[in-house]
Amino acid sequence: MTAITSTAYSRDLGDELRRLREKHTRLTGFGFAEQLGWDPSKVSNIENGKARASEIDLVQYLMTCGRDSNYFEAFRARYRYAFDPYVVLVSDNLRTVALAEATAKKITSFDGLTMPGLIQTPEYARALFTEGGNVAPEDIEKYVQLRTDRQAIMNRPARPECLFYVHELALRIRVGDDAVMEEQYLRLLFHTHILRIIPMSAGAAIATRSARTLFSFEKHTPLAYSETDVAQVFAHDGKAIANSREFFKWLEALALDEGQSRSLLANYVSGLREDSHDRRADLA
Incomplete structure (x- = not known):
């Protein structure tokens, strides 16, 4: 051994x-x-x-x-x-990433298309699984519950330090109906202290970058993680860690600050309510 x-x-x-x-x-x-x-x-x-x-x-x-x-x-x-410094697992493996989340001291993530899993509402997650088509209908509730269970780390007294970068495109992509989107926006508003939005004005370069997460641990080597609907990649290699750190430094310069992110989210909430009011007026 x-x-x-x-x-x-x-x-x-x-x-x-x-x-x-x-x-x-x-x-x-x-x-x-x-x-x-x-x-x-x-x-x-x-x-x-x-x-x-x-x-x-x-x-x-x-x-x-x-x-x-x-x-x-x-x-x-x-x-x-x-x-191995790089491990590739099937995309439905949840234990390894859940254990990483539960033991991390700091979690920094970016997603250009969807809301961060750790602060998704159950309704948003359910609509995402339903509309995504890559989860069997009979398994949807199981996956929603697993995602909700993973969010328990956010309520711990000694929860990991989190910073979620989300592209504005993820706010624009409709998942479920207006009620689902409004509830999700409000959940994000509650977490703007750990949320930074990358505006559309940041340009196309950021929109082409893949989602990724950097985990830091108290006693373990950092972990760079990326996931698609095909596979999960876990990288402890020094080059992958350094690359991810540079990537998040780049995002920091592009992202809106907490106040700006909150204002943008509030605009999306207002936009939904105005649209809903307009539709009711049309029906009248």
């Missing part, structure tokens, strides 16, 4: 092992180490994603948890990439 810098994915898989131990053996980490003849620190380091377990370590660990050879093979196929 070689100790190396942990990654978001190694911590996720380590936590998965911990949950297996607790569910299937009822043993503490110390008792489990004793059962295997390991030093307790070895169990701790593997479960915290701080050290790579060898294949023999994984066999012993999983078999002690009552898992069979098929389970081992499936887990090993994922674990082999756990400590």
Whole structure:
């Protein structure tokens, strides 16, 4: 077992092992180490994603948890990439990013097309999943609830420091009906202390940039994260981190400040209400 810098994915898989131990053996980490003849620190380091377990370590660990050879093979196929500086996962993986959000000290993100997931209303998220067409209808409520559950970190006394950059285009793209959009605008107004809007006047260059997030942790290497409907990319590579930091410095110069962002959002709320009033007048 070689100790190396942990990654978001190694911590996720380590936590998965911990949950297996607790569910299937009822043993503490110390008792489990004793059962295997390991030093307790070895169990701790593997479960915290701080050290790579060898294949023999994984066999012993999983078999002690009552898992069979098929389970081992499936887990090993994922674990082999756990400590890579770049990890690409299927787009419906939620555990790794949720764990990163829950353990981050600071979260800085940019999205050009949709509202930040951590401050989306349930109605906006539901309309987004429904209209997006990439979530089965029977799974929509599950995904809405998962997104809502992830937002619990925003209510913690020691929540991560957050800064969300949102392109004005995301405000213009209609998701759901006017009521959904108004409620979402009001949610953003409540969070303007952590929100910076990139105005349309910033030009086309920013509109072509992909959504991304930079996570900073108290004791771990920073993480650059990007997601599409095809895959999620987790990057701990120094170049990716430096590039993301420069990107957000660039955004800082383009973005409206808190007061300007609030005024722009208020204009969008007013615009919706004026449109609604005009439609009622037409019907009369």
